[in-house]
Amino acid sequence: MKALPDGRDKNAEERKYLDECHRTIRGRPDVEAILDSESFFDSTQRSEHDAWDEIYKSVWIVHHTEIKGSEITSALRDHLASLQNENCCYCWQPLLKGGYSRQIEHVLPRAVYGRFSFHFWNVAVACERCNRIKRKKGYQPVSATLKDYPDHSYFTDYFHPRFHAHKKHIAFTEVACADYRYIVYVGQTMQGRKLVEDVLTDAALEMTRESTDAEIHAAIERIRAGARKHGTAAVDAIRQFEAALREAIDQGAC
Numbered sequence: 001m002k003a004l005p006d007g008r009d010k011n012a013e014e015r016k017y018l019d020e021c022h023r024t025i026r027g028r029p030d031v032e033a034i035l036d037s038e039s040f041f042d043s044t045q046r047s048e049h050d051a052w053d054e055i056y057k058s059v060w061i062v063h064h065t066e067i068k069g070s071e072i073t074s075a076l077r078d079h080l081a082s083l084q085n086e087n088c089c090y091c092w093q094p095l096l097k098g099g100y101s102r103q104i105e106h107v108l109p110r111a112v113y114g115r116f117s118f119h120f121w122n123v124a125v126a127c128e129r130c131n132r133i134k135r136k137k138g139y140q141p142v143s144a145t146l147k148d149y150p151d152h153s154y155f156t157d158y159f160h161p162r163f164h165a166h167k168k169h170i171a172f173t174e175v176a177c178a179d180y181r182y183i184v185y186v187g188q189t190m191q192g193r194k195l196v197e198d199v200l201t202d203a204a205l206e207m208t209r210e211s212t213d214a215e216i217h218a219a220i221e222r223i224r225a226g227a228r229k230h231g232t233a234a235v236d237a238i239r240q241f242e243a244a245l246r247e248a249i250d251q252g253a254c
């Protein structure tokens with residue numbers, strides 16, 4: 001893999017993960033050896049077999065200490081979520097804490113790319129909604145015979161949450177009042193536009209709280225149409241309006 005976008009250092013990010021991620025796991029120094037043996041950073045050593053579930057259920061005994069696969073995947077999830085500032089890697093809404101609300105997202109799907117199911121650069125954390133919607137939609141196809149994980153230059157059409165900075169590719173803002181909530185997502189790049197088309201338009205609809213007020217409904221329809229027509233300029237206009245509104249309210253309160 002070549003260097004990452006924005007001058008990021010691939011090796012430094014892998015090292016940071018190893019240094020920080022497993023502090024809470026018993027026998028931490030041995031976790032690195034386990035990850036090495038599972039080719040977590042080097043998919044050329046792996047078979048096509050999807051091993052994610054097996055690793056989750058595995059238990060290693062190292063120096064009479066038990067290390068569970070579930071502890072490793074849990075620490076991985078926490079590390080990835082912190083990289084995303086505890087937001088979903090796609091909709092960028094705050095990740096909820098419990099149950100199935102912080103799901104491991106396999107960017108290249110496990111069912112097709114088993115080799116990459118347990119690979120550092122193929123996993124992110126998504127909310128249940130985005131994970132479900134994205135599962136039904138497309139992803140950047142790469143050669144099925146590719147052994148090494150593709151570098152960021154492969155992902156020309158689709159957003160890759162580990163390689164691409166969310167805010168550079170997707171702009172969004174929220175239109176909300178007491179009985180209405182709608183989130184406007186606009187892609188700023190080809191990859192961002194594809195994510196909006198495939199995932200975020202449906203996600204925004206699920207997050208919408210509809211109003212029965214005909215005037216509000218019509219206004220929101222105009223905002224939707226404006227976002228489709230004007231892209232990021234529409235998002236900027238909504239933000240400016242909100243800022244002016246807040247300022248007016250503040251001045252009124254004084």
Ligand SMILES: [Zn+2]
Nearest residue numbers: 088091127130
């Ligand atoms: Zn999401």
